[in-house]
Amino acid sequence: MSIVEFSQDQPNMDSSITITDCQVVDLRFPTSEEAHGSDAMHTDPDYSAAYVTLATNRDDLFGYGLTFTLGRGTDLCVSAIESLADKVVGRSLGSLVESFGETAQQIANDSQLRWLGPEKGVVHLATAALLNAIWDLWARVEEKPLWKLVCDLPAEQLVNCIDFRYLTNALTQQEALDILHHNDSTRAQREAQMQSTGFPAYTTSAGWLGYSDDQIRALCRQALSEGWEHFKLKVGANLDDDKRRAAIIREEIGPDRRLMVDANQRWEVAQAIEWIGELAEFDLWWVEEPTSPDDVVGHAEIAKAIAPIGVATGEQCQNRVLFKQLLQLGAISFCQIDSCRLGSVNEILGVLLMAKKFNIPVCPHAGGVGLCEYVNHLIMIDYIRVAASLDSRVAEYVDHLHEHFVHPVVVRDGCYLPPTEPGYSAEMHSASIEQYSYPQGSEWQKRLA
Amino acid sequence: MSIVEFSQDQPNMDSSITITDCQVVDLRFPTSEEAHGSDAMHTDPDYSAAYVTLATNRDDLFGYGLTFTLGRGTDLCVSAIESLADKVVGRSLGSLVESFGETAQQIANDSQLRWLGPEKGVVHLATAALLNAIWDLWARVEEKPLWKLVCDLPAEQLVNCIDFRYLTNALTQQEALDILHHNDSTRAQREAQMQSTGFPAYTTSAGWLGYSDDQIRALCRQALSEGWEHFKLKVGANLDDDKRRAAIIREEIGPDRRLMVDANQRWEVAQAIEWIGELAEFDLWWVEEPTSPDDVVGHAEIAKAIAPIGVATGEQCQNRVLFKQLLQLGAISFCQIDSCRLGSVNEILGVLLMAKKFNIPVCPHAGGVGLCEYVNHLIMIDYIRVAASLDSRVAEYVDHLHEHFVHPVVVRDGCYLPPTEPGYSAEMHSASIEQYSYPQGSEWQKRLA
Numbered sequence: 001m002s003i004v005e006f007s008q009d010q011p012n013m014d015s016s017i018t019i020t021d022c023q024v025v026d027l028r029f030p031t032s033e034e035a036h037g038s039d040a041m042h043t044d045p046d047y048s049a050a051y052v053t054l055a056t057n058r059d060d061l062f063g064y065g066l067t068f069t070l071g072r073g074t075d076l077c078v079s080a081i082e083s084l085a086d087k088v089v090g091r092s093l094g095s096l097v098e099s100f101g102e103t104a105q106q107i108a109n110d111s112q113l114r115w116l117g118p119e120k121g122v123v124h125l126a127t128a129a130l131l132n133a134i135w136d137l138w139a140r141v142e143e144k145p146l147w148k149l150v151c152d153l154p155a156e157q158l159v160n161c162i163d164f165r166y167l168t169n170a171l172t173q174q175e176a177l178d179i180l181h182h183n184d185s186t187r188a189q190r191e192a193q194m195q196s197t198g199f200p201a202y203t204t205s206a207g208w209l210g211y212s213d214d215q216i217r218a219l220c221r222q223a224l225s226e227g228w229e230h231f232k233l234k235v236g237a238n239l240d241d242d243k244r245r246a247a248i249i250r251e252e253i254g255p256d257r258r259l260m261v262d263a264n265q266r267w268e269v270a271q272a273i274e275w276i277g278e279l280a281e282f283d284l285w286w287v288e289e290p291t292s293p294d295d296v297v298g299h300a301e302i303a304k305a306i307a308p309i310g311v312a313t314g315e316q317c318q319n320r321v322l323f324k325q326l327l328q329l330g331a332i333s334f335c336q337i338d339s340c341r342l343g344s345v346n347e348i349l350g351v352l353l354m355a356k357k358f359n360i361p362v363c364p365h366a367g368g369v370g371l372c373e374y375v376n377h378l379i380m381i382d383y384i385r386v387a388a389s390l391d392s393r394v395a396e397y398v399d400h401l402h403e404h405f406v407h408p409v410v411v412r413d414g415c416y417l418p419p420t421e422p423g424y425s426a427e428m429h430s431a432s433i434e435q436y437s438y439p440q441g442s443e444w445q446k447r448l449a
Numbered sequence: 450m451s452i453v454e455f456s457q458d459q460p461n462m463d464s465s466i467t468i469t470d471c472q473v474v475d476l477r478f479p480t481s482e483e484a485h486g487s488d489a490m491h492t493d494p495d496y497s498a499a500y501v502t503l504a505t506n507r508d509d510l511f512g513y514g515l516t517f518t519l520g521r522g523t524d525l526c527v528s529a530i531e532s533l534a535d536k537v538v539g540r541s542l543g544s545l546v547e548s549f550g551e552t553a554q555q556i557a558n559d560s561q562l563r564w565l566g567p568e569k570g571v572v573h574l575a576t577a578a579l580l581n582a583i584w585d586l587w588a589r590v591e592e593k594p595l596w597k598l599v600c601d602l603p604a605e606q607l608v609n610c611i612d613f614r615y616l617t618n619a620l621t622q623q624e625a626l627d628i629l630h631h632n633d634s635t636r637a638q639r640e641a642q643m644q645s646t647g648f649p650a651y652t653t654s655a656g657w658l659g660y661s662d663d664q665i666r667a668l669c670r671q672a673l674s675e676g677w678e679h680f681k682l683k684v685g686a687n688l689d690d691d692k693r694r695a696a697i698i699r700e701e702i703g704p705d706r707r708l709m710v711d712a713n714q715r716w717e718v719a720q721a722i723e724w725i726g727e728l729a730e731f732d733l734w735w736v737e738e739p740t741s742p743d744d745v746v747g748h749a750e751i752a753k754a755i756a757p758i759g760v761a762t763g764e765q766c767q768n769r770v771l772f773k774q775l776l777q778l779g780a781i782s783f784c785q786i787d788s789c790r791l792g793s794v795n796e797i798l799g800v801l802l803m804a805k806k807f808n809i810p811v812c813p814h815a816g817g818v819g820l821c822e823y824v825n826h827l828i829m830i831d832y833i834r835v836a837a838s839l840d841s842r843v844a845e846y847v848d849h850l851h852e853h854f855v856h857p858v859v860v861r862d863g864c865y866l867p868p869t870e871p872g873y874s875a876e877m878h879s880a881s882i883e884q885y886s887y888p889q890g891s892e893w894q895k896r897l898a
Contacts, residue, residue, distance in 0.1 A: 041558070041560065041563065041567075042560050042561070042563070042564065043560045044560055044561070045560070045561065045564075046561065069561075069564055069565065070560075070561040070562075070563075070564040071561040072532060072559065072561040072562050073529070073532060073561060073562045073564070073565045073572065075528065075532075076525055076528055076529055076532070076565060076571060076572075077565070079524065079525055079528060080522070080525055080571075083521055083522060083524075083525070109490070110521065111490065111491050111492045111493055111494070111519075112491070112493070112494060112495065112518075112519040112520040112521040112522060113519075113521050113522045114490065114491070114519075115491065115494075115518055115519040115522070115765075116518065116522045116525060116526070116570055116571050116574065117570050118490075118714070118742070118765060119743075120569050120570050120743070120767065121565055121566055121569050121570015121571050121572065121573070122525060122529075122565050122570050122571035122572065123522065123525075123570060123571065124570070125565065165717070165741075166717065166740060166741040166743075166744060166747070168717045168718075168719070169717060169718040169719055169747060169750070265567070268614070268615065268617045268618065269617075269618040270617070270618060291615060292614075292615040292770045293567070294568075294569070294615075294767070294768065294770040294771060294774075295615060295770050295773070295774065296745060296746065296774060297745065297773075297774045297777050297778060298615070298618060298770075298774075301618070316564075316567060318569065318743070319743065321741045321743040321744050322743060324744070324746075325743075325744065325745060325746045325747075328746050329746060
């Protein structure tokens, strides 16, 4: 892949672009029919999204964003986005992104809606979708992929995109600036490296709970042939099954490749410690979501007990305050941000910087609808601008549903390659939207008939 | 007040009663017009509720429940309750309450909706409303007020109402049983005591942030004349204002009555410690919500720094896992459960038992719409059946909106008196529902015209 050249201009904060409308669609894919994405807690997911289109006063310019959901309840996110839209519609893009951290705080802290969170659950997922669409719009205006826009921002302006509320006892604005300045002189090298070899990924496609042993074995072989080096198995429903399936995967991938397990919050704290003890013979790199995502203290206890196996969590950690505490207590060895659960790039930048300060690698959650497309930008930002290291870093990849995206993620030899098109990559094909809109889309009309 | 006599029968789990329908109404009261309920984060609350009516196969039997909200977004809770209703409609009351903890877990862990939480935000508020209505229905069938139904349950059946998932490293079922058995022989005395003198309350009515100094002074005098002994002031927007207002209240209430302050999450951790230091001269009993409700570790740091002033929090703590950690880390001196944020009586019973184990008094949050009506039952359960102590225990009381309830809370000489009517006291007058339904109610049609 050749190196792509982008403009090196600073963003111009063009005040002539105004957001004129916000349309939201409930999109659902019937993935539960084939047990794709099944795990111990989510037995029948229909991978879904609340999909936002921001219209502007320019006929050819739109911003696209989404938040990922599992089927039922996508309508709640759609309604919540519609409730938040009046904080954005009618405003100029420049006024929104000029003090983008303040904008994010305004959207996340509506004085009446915040009672329903605050900054968690349906309303925060909606906040993410709306902010994701603004980031997409901004990057399109700047004619850069989102990762490049962020990597090129002056440090002060990047920090200005973050809402530091409740972070300052773990990370101050000055510490954030210091981190950004520290590796500044070498970032062009890292950018070139990403364009050349990409960011390492791992696959969850082989190990879903609903798959048979034969399916797992076949998928392992296929993944090996595609160059994957990290493999993840869903566990937690039945210990004997977990042992048998872990043995199959370890046998297929050999002793040197990395194996992770994911319990999807199935266990009590003591049970997690015991169960992991039983699986330790298969040489686990990390244990993901051993217990409630809310239980910072519990994760710290598990981490201490199962070391050197690492604890990983984050896909259901509601906001930056959870990550702050997980880092403060040494409860995680891997920080698994979710691009749609955290309040978009604004909140994610704060978590990337905290993780860097606490020296914990960020290994984003992906899969779902659009999560890989988003994560592709976030890992570039983290490596090029924040962490400046690939040590123990690997981003999740699941090979589902990419065909619905106008600019789908590109993975080569087990590595994510940086997006090249302007924006944040969430735009979907109009045919996909027509087919999978719920319940009026043609695919659902067939099923509901 | 004379002692009320109730049947001493065990609940009969009548399987002939079936829930046939679930109707939900969006009710909003325009309280923002007079700054009632205003604080540092919620500047214009319209006290609201998603109000549930469960119909049964008996024409004269309904269950009423609600969750409290602040205006915008009540529609999200209504939709979420409608999404959860099919887990209840068509089932017999007996089958729902027989293993009530399991029922609560089923409702809280819908395999698709749980992605939107889990057990937090809009979906958990909806879960609370639906379970509250089932509890109301059960108590009506048993012809007892809810508190009396729960106090009369055999210990095993009471424990069976609790979902212990994620609690067992702080409280096991056996520990819960031991707590319940321990004070069993003396509970008739406590029940008689409650019927005679009631449970101590405190008032927040004097100290809302939107009120003038003169209003505060006048309200203090009124509250003193009504027998109140505890007073709470909203703080956190401006230190000079807070000092002036605290001085006014302390002057009015004298040195011996208790003064609490409530920052409604306004501060960073370090800022909380500093600000409270500045207010300490006014002899504060507790500081409520000093920072993010999600920040267990931060609350622990604040608690250590400001002792002997106690930290109180809970009204926005999303579920039992937060309370577990606050107790484990010694982060709170007062446990402020919210009757509609936690997943109804089921989850609250678990928190009451944990608080008892950790020897922390439960001082429930109330006010809002129906919260005092609910809390009245919960404090009776806590005192009579769980904590068996009134030491440092006081429940919030706000004198708003009670006129809309068919059986409003009764407070005498600054104490809550136990409810006497069957049910959980959430039933509202049909005229109130007609007037305040949003947006079609007559009060809103006037305003929106």
